[in-house]
Amino acid sequence: MSDAASPNKAMIKADDQAVAAVFASLPEALPLYALIEQRIMAEYPDATIKVTKTQISFSNRHGFAWAWPPVRRKKDWPKVFCGLTFGLDHQVTDPRIAVSVEPYPRRWTHHVLIAKPEDMDSQVMDWIEQSYTFSLHK
Numbered sequence: 001m002s003d004a005a006s007p008n009k010a011m012i013k014a015d016d017q018a019v020a021a022v023f024a025s026l027p028e029a030l031p032l033y034a035l036i037e038q039r040i041m042a043e044y045p046d047a048t049i050k051v052t053k054t055q056i057s058f059s060n061r062h063g064f065a066w067a068w069p070p071v072r073r074k075k076d077w078p079k080v081f082c083g084l085t086f087g088l089d090h091q092v093t094d095p096r097i098a099v100s101v102e103p104y105p106r107r108w109t110h111h112v113l114i115a116k117p118e119d120m121d122s123q124v125m126d127w128i129e130q131s132y133t134f135s136l137h138k
């Protein structure tokens with residue numbers, strides 16, 4: 001993992017090369033991911049970050065947030081964004097939720113598109129907090 005305290009590096013705690021590989025198809029979204037990671041880790045420093053080929057997960061006992069580059073994009077979605085997924089026991093109905101599905105009873109998955117820094121606001125962090133708490137009690 002990279003040293004998050006280094007003044008010459010972006011505040012990315014996850015392995016820089018692995019993260020860059022996830023965002024290789026859209027490197028313009030990497031600063032948006034860095035912001036997501038910074039905000040989540042500032043609130044939940046005990047979270048574990050896991051980088052796979054297609055996404056980056058944030059976990060406590062279980063996953064509570066996932067960041068991902070756009071692979072397929074709907075026509076009305078922005079060209080550059082970082083997807084942010086969270087899970088709850090209820091559906092959130094809000095215009096900022098791009099997609100929500102209930103893959104299992106009382107397990108709702110929500111996708112938010114972070115296209116600019118101000119999209120990662122207190123409302124999104126509230127949903128992440130709810131997801132963090134929900135994941136502790138699964």
